[in-house]
Amino acid sequence: MLCIDNHVNKVAIKELGLLTMDDKMCNISKSFDSEGGDCSDADIEINNRIFSVESDEESVKRFNDQDNSVIWLNDEDFADDLENVNINNFFHRVDSDQIIYQTKKKRLKLVGKYVMGDLLGEGSYGKVKEMLDSETLCRHAVKILKKHKLRRIPNGEQNVQREIKLLRTLKHKNVINLVDVLYNEEKQKMYLIMEFCVGSLQGMLEATPLKRFPLFQAHDYFVQLVDGLEYLHSRRIIHKDIKPGNLLLTLKGDLKISDLGVAEALDLFAVDDTCYTGQGSPAFQPPEIANGLESFPGFKVDIWSSGVTLYNITTGVYPFEGDNVYRLFENIGKGEFVIPAELEESLKELLQGMLRKDPEKRLTVQQIRQHPWCIRKPSRDSIQVPIPPLKGDEWHNMTVLPYLVDHYYETQSNQEGDIQYFTERQLNEERRKHETQQSNGISQSNQMHQSSKRRWKKPMSCITVKRFPGCKQS
């Protein structure tokens, strides 16, 4: 079977003076990297994103014209004929200086009234992209869910439906706002359009060496978390999966509780908050769940996970660890943990109150709010941990704009030569230059930074072959 080392990933076609590496191929390499069985769907995605039909045909034509020793196969033929083709005739390894990259062409894409921007992140369910409402000019993020991917996640579809249903009824400064939901039956996709956030606490922690926030910053986030949690609880919703990864931040620094996929809404007339299931992240689960209790008070689950979250963002470590889930649950089940001695007394006391093994004795939201550590605002005595830049852009500029510029000023860019080619060597040089610039200090090279960026445009396009049927997991 055909297999190409992802790290090398350099395939060229012999004697083809100019290798056209269009985006289509390039993006496939990405989906090939992540999961093998997804080619067809990735195809659709890419078609819509960047590729117009004309340019696609053009490139195919060029292949045919130039070299008859190369047979370019259609997707369908490819799979059938693969075994008959001598792979060595088909792909040739070439020196890196013979490889040419092409800048990615920005093509405007609309979904309903929304203009798509760049990728913000990726999860098991699909992608998250930036998006602009063309009517209100509001900046949003869109979670693109693919049906076939959802099916692979246990309770995937069910959880998404539950999340939509819950989010629609909620409105609070510290809970993510669901703006709109769109469906595309044909492509089997669902678009959840949400408030625009720049990142999660988890992402910020990971980007900082000590994996924790200075106290004033942790305090700011925690107080907002408690506000959001109080609101959720007042609406009878138990989140069940509070953790830094589910706490997002807006550009303004507002914290938004997100991902209500495993949340539970209590009945309006339920006498208490008894719950029977929990499917949140293991490290944040309370002893009652780790010990497999049949029923437990729900709101206190969120208190516990918020306690673990607070512990984590102030110390950089977890109160409970384990080599595997069983060990972890065993440790949580005992409810014994150590708080680093260097933490201030009132924070220690708060953590102890939130991480009490007995849910009945654990603090309530109101008690947390009135806790001295929450009331007292720590002074800003150190540098704030920043939100990590998105693709080198620490200002998080709107990524929809280049698409719009390209769309409306196309003639101009065509004169300049829309498609740019450069070799691996140039690319490496640019990259090196870029890196040294960054390490030299960001402020002084601000202008250069911008100009180099325009020319360089990120090596998103990297060459690959259209399809790798050999890697299908069937």
Add this chain to the structure above:
Amino acid sequence: MPLFGKSQKSPADVVKALKEAVNSLEKGDKKAEKAQEDVSKNLVLIKNMLYGTSDAEPQTDIIVAQLAQELYNSNLLLLLIQNLNRIDFEGKKDVAQVFNNILRRQIGTRSPTVEYICTKPEILFTLMTGYEHQEIALNCGTMLRECARYEALAKIMLYSDDFYNFFKYVEVSTFDIASDAFSTFKELLTRHKILCADFLEMNYDKVFNHYQRLLNSENYVTRRQSLKLLGELLLDRHNFTVMTRYISNPDNLKLMMNMLKERSRNIQFEAFHVFKVFVANPNKPKPILDILLRNQDKLVEFLMKFHTDRAEDEQFNDEKAYLIRQIRELRPSADH
């Protein structure tokens, strides 16, 4: 220290000067114009101490502490609020900014200004009556909402007789004042969950008697806003006791059933969210059950045709289907 011009005045000086100016403004004598000028000038000085300016940082904690102490001792905060209508437009805004900044001041876990106002609740009551004066209503509103963020102050306001004036204020004919009053009113009733729940429980009759008038208001905006807030209050888990009490009263059910038929679709929709609670109640008292049974067929028919164009709102359609099923299956209780 600036090289040229007067050296910086001390907080005590500024507060003293401001107090004198406000006093003379209050008397309204011949020097009123000069007093007006002095008030504005000194307010700006105080504001700059707290917020800084484009080329000066805010003053140090020690200076700010001195300033706060002077403000408490001179009773100037109350004086400023009492004379707010006499101060010029920019000055009114400066008063609100100074007040809010001083209010937010913290020493460790203590909020000294909150403690101070607790001993001088007159400040709060004066602010609340501010809604009766068009020219200062919105300035008082921003200060009141800042106060409402503190549980101790919210409690004083809720439990005062003056609180019931809000039922008047939210209905005044000037739209911006009415909506500002409504947002303060809502803040007071929702911000501190336990406090609010206790308050509503203890003063249930009085509050809901007044509330009833809002729901029957001539003013469409008042009717709609108050209905929406009622829904939020009843559906808040902290107000469970209040909710069960509210949905046991047949008069409330009748009101909601009438509102379901209102001309405005928005009001119909909000009424639906309160009405559903009556139906979903697993322990409906007899009077409630009787009303529902008497109207069983009509209600089913009505709900079948109710807002059928909200096809995309799954939650609503689920709830509607649930209500229709519940009402259809209603049977007279066994004990009669």
